[in-house]
Amino acid sequence: MGVAMTQGRLLGKTAFVTGGGAGIGAASALSLAAHGARVVVTDIDAAAAAAVAVQITAAGGQAVGWHLDVTDESEWEARIQETLGTFGALTVLLNNAGIAPTADLIEDLKLSDWRRSLSVNLDGVFLGVKHGIRAMKANTASAGSIINISSVYGIVGTTRAPDYVAAKGAVRLLTKAAALECSQSRYPIRVNSIHPGFIETPMLSAGLSSMVQRGFFPNTDTAHHVLQSLHPIGRLGLPADVAAAVVYLASDESAFMTGSELVIDGGYTAQ
Numbered sequence: 001m002g003v004a005m006t007q008g009r010l011l012g013k014t015a016f017v018t019g020g021g022a023g024i025g026a027a028s029a030l031s032l033a034a035h036g037a038r039v040v041v042t043d044i045d046a047a048a049a050a051a052v053a054v055q056i057t058a059a060g061g062q063a064v065g066w067h068l069d070v071t072d073e074s075e076w077e078a079r080i081q082e083t084l085g086t087f088g089a090l091t092v093l094l095n096n097a098g099i100a101p102t103a104d105l106i107e108d109l110k111l112s113d114w115r116r117s118l119s120v121n122l123d124g125v126f127l128g129v130k131h132g133i134r135a136m137k138a139n140t141a142s143a144g145s146i147i148n149i150s151s152v153y154g155i156v157g158t159t160r161a162p163d164y165v166a167a168k169g170a171v172r173l174l175t176k177a178a179a180l181e182c183s184q185s186r187y188p189i190r191v192n193s194i195h196p197g198f199i200e201t202p203m204l205s206a207g208l209s210s211m212v213q214r215g216f217f218p219n220t221d222t223a224h225h226v227l228q229s230l231h232p233i234g235r236l237g238l239p240a241d242v243a244a245a246v247v248y249l250a251s252d253e254s255a256f257m258t259g260s261e262l263v264i265d266g267g268y269t270a271q
Contacts (some may be wrong), residue, residue: 023202072101
């Protein structure tokens, strides 16, 4: 995906993106930059984060690419301070980093796998919200926006993903709690969540391959078709579909939204 610096909905804003090396995170980083934001691209894969940052700067934008393990609070503290030192302020935080569900039944799920999933998918978001609020609460030039990527499985349940459903459901309500806390504290920070359906990303492709290997589907084409059939709109989502919602929540156009949830799911939860 390319990026052209042609619009200014986010001029003057600095956005911090987790899991920005691929998928929804990369598409969001590129879109945020295309609309004028300075972007800090972070990922557990530092090379992938740097590559996205290079795309942005090559197109005339401002970006840096850094390593971040979202489960490590000391890294969060360091990266946020580096952001403030590099760009002067933080105004948008996208908590996007996550890992796929285990595909185990509850009775078979190892406690270590449960804890690993919640560490990345929930603790990582908590740490982002915590340190995002600390960095944004004194903002005067521009209000802050924290955007948490949950899932349709933060709204409805499914089988063979108890760890993922638990984490994404918690992200949904953590978002509302943080939104109320910021409002009651009179901090200039809005907090909202996005709930994608199945999106065409490398993580989804890996998940489909895993399901085939475990015998849930005969091949990846069949698995892909079954997932498509769950979405009344007739296709799976694209990273750009979610990135458009990220740009909206990052912009002042969503100034009256906090504690809200944007569902980007092709009708999945309408059934």
